[in-house]
Amino acid sequence: MSYFIGIDAGTSNVKAVLFDYSGNEIHVESLENDPIYIGDTDVEQNMNILWEKVALCLRMLLENGPAKADDIKAIGVTGQGEGCWLIDEAGEPVQDALLWCDGRASDEVAKVTKVNPELGELIYQTTGTPPLTGTQLMLLKWMKENRKAVLDKAQHVFFCKDWVRYKLTGKINGDYTDTGTSLIDARAEKVADEMLTKLGLADYISYIPEQVTSDTIVGTVDVEVARSLGLNPDTPVIAGAIDVIAAAVGIGTVEDKDICVILGTTCANEIFKRKADCNFGEPGTRYEKHAVGDLYVNLLPTMNGTPNIDWALENISQVKDFSEIDHLISQVPVGSGGVIYHPYISAAGERAPFYHPFAKANFFGVNMGTTRAHLLRAVYEGITMSIKDCLQDANKNSKIFIAGGGAKSTVWVQMISDITAMEVVVSIGNEFGAKGAAMMAGVATGVYADYADAAKKTCKFAKTYQPNPRHVDFYQELYELYRDIRMASEPLWTKRAEILKKYK
Template sequence: MKYIIGIDAGTSNVKAVLFDVDGNEILVEVLENEPIYIGDTDVEQNMNILWEKVALCIKMIMENGPAKADDILGIGVTGQGEGIWLMDENGEPVQDAILWCDGRAADEVAKVTEDDPKLGEMIFKTTGTPPLTGTQLMLLKWMKNNRKEVLDKAKTMFFCKDWVRYKLTGTINGDMSDTGTSLMDAEKGEVAVDLLKALDLGEYVDLIAPVVISNKIVGNVLDRVAKDLGLNPGTPVVAGAIDVVAAAVGIGAVEDKDICVILGTTCANEIFMKKEDCEFGKEGTRLEKHAVGDLFVNLMPTMNGTPNIDWVLNEIALTKDFSKVDIMIKDVPAGSGGVIYHPYISAAGERAPFYHPHAKANFFGISANTKRADLVHAVYEGITLSIKDCLQGADRNSKIFIAGGGAKSSIWAQMISDVTGMEVVVSAGNEFGAKGVAMMVGLAVGEYESYTDAARRTCKSERIYRPRPDQNAIYEDIYTLYKGIRIACESLWTARADVMKTISKRTREN
């Protein structure tokens, strides 16, 4: 029997997943990741520790699963996107990676959005992505401004999955989906050299790894690595894709006008469209290259999705048992007794469907009658209203494919349908990012004829939810209030950040 290994190096966990060629998850090995949180805004990652965890997961797959080395058709890698992962000429990290959720480049973003808006517009129109704190482009600018001596030691600038793939194969590559986030001219499909020069970053163009399509075999597992992990030397490895694109493929969202929502660390809301229908730099869009043909993704990834759930379970629900939480909130009516929650819990503020580096989460409308269940329910509703916020302009006749840990909750899935007014399809399976890159391997080695064929063979629906008109009508009113509060808070978030800086300064002085 033949198998494929998919690797997903996420923010919270790293995983290796063994799939058969029909897309069934045979074995999953998981290790908790170790992001490093520094102060109020900085988030980093030790690159070597991440690789060691990935390697151990692969080794456990080969030791604990049914597959022998000869059975493995190939390996695909996905991982957290954006951020900046720098490697020197000896193949070693020059520093800890700065992650996508890091907020230190807020001043660099402000420079090109407020002080020089024409440059900000150039970034948006060229790449399809507006200037954001966690993009590699803005972090590259931050590195030049603040750590040039470290940056100048680098030979290659990677994304997470590219670092993992380098450690497997020794080859240096990027792919269209990851590199295209902020470093490529979306129209031309090539590195945006003129943009980098406009940002006074032209000297770093050579740091960008050669870019290929996601399903291209770009290397083979090194002999010494294969020996350590239990693989055959020469096992093929494909370029792979950024996690949100890989997961869309794994769900089966590979056609024009498909929509998917990935309920993970970031709540990734994705609408797929043909390149000819894209308007790069249009307000309300963030267009990135899909792995499939000429399709692009209008990507609206919030900074945090399920971390809001983790927080409310730890601090308010006082249980981590999701079945108990579902029982707790199942009878709470739409609107949570008048409590509205805004899910901007990330250290770096929010980036979709609006950008504000100082956005913070809040409850609105608590009264003496508010119960614990109301607060928990309000957090679920807040994330769901954020999803609706991100999907404004989508065709309501489309279906939403949902995946991620949150998709296991039937209450949440029905809530998403009620809030958006759209049919929601829960895809069978759990590890969709790893599955997506496994499908890319199958395509590369000739197991599947196309992405459509791969989706038809491997992707199945588990449950379907349809909107209830009475609930949808309630949520339309709640959404109007939700958005109004969020807009009203923008100046207050900035004021809060200023106050916190003052407090921090006084604390240091004392």
């Protein structure tokens, strides 16, 4: 029997997953990742440790799963997007990677949005993505201004999955879904040389690898690596894609006007459109290339999704079992007694559907009658209000395809349907990023005719949820209050940051 391997190098975990041609998860090996949190804003990762963990997952997959080396048809790769992963001429990291959730480039963002807004608008109009702290563009600018000697030692700039693929194959490439976050001219679909030059980064354009489509076979597994992992050295490896795009493919959202929400470390809210229908640089949008044909995605990924729940379980809840928590919050009336939670818990503030580097989480409306259960439900509702905030551009007659760890909560998924007033379809499976990478490998090797064929043969759905009419109107009014509060908070977040900086 033949299989695909999907590798997913995420922020919290790295995984190697074995899939059959029907998209079933046959075996999973996973290890916790080790982001390095420095102060209030900086987040880094040791690149060699990440690769060692990916390699160990692959080795365990071959040792513990049913597949032998000869059974592996191809390997697909995905991983956390954005950030800055630099290697030198010898292929060694010049420093720890700066991650997508790193907030150190806030001054660089301010320079091109407030001091020189014409340059900020050029970035937005060119790439389809506004200047944001965690993008590779802004982190390269920060490196030039603050660590030029280190930056000058580098020869290539990668994204996470590019580093993993390089270690597997020795081949240097980029793909349009990852590089398209901030370095590609979206209309021309090539590296944005003019924009990079105007930003003072002309000397580093050569660092950007050759760009290929996500399903391009870029090489085979390196002989020595294959020997150490138990793989065949002639196993094809594709370019792969950024995690949010790979997961969208894994869910089956491969058609125009599809919508998906991935409930993970970030709540990735994605609205798919033909390139001809995209208005690059339109306020409130963030367009990036899909792996499929001429489709783009209006990608609105919040800085944090489920970490808000992790924090609440650690600091508020007296129960830790998710089935018990579902039961607990289901007993709390809709609206949590008027308590509203804003889920901006990331060190780097928020990026979708608005940008503010100093945004912070808060509870509004707490009173003497507020219980732990009210606060817990408010956290779930607050994350869902943020999802609704991101989907204002969506076709309300479309379905939301939903996946991720949070999709296991029936209470939360029904809440999403009620708050968005949309039908929600839950996909069967767990490892959708790895699955999407495996499906791309299947398209690349001709196992599937195209992405529509791959989705038809591999994507299955567990349940459909319809909005409860009794809750829709109430939630709509609460959502309007939610937005009013977050907009009124913006100058207060900045004032808070200035006070903390003054007395640091």
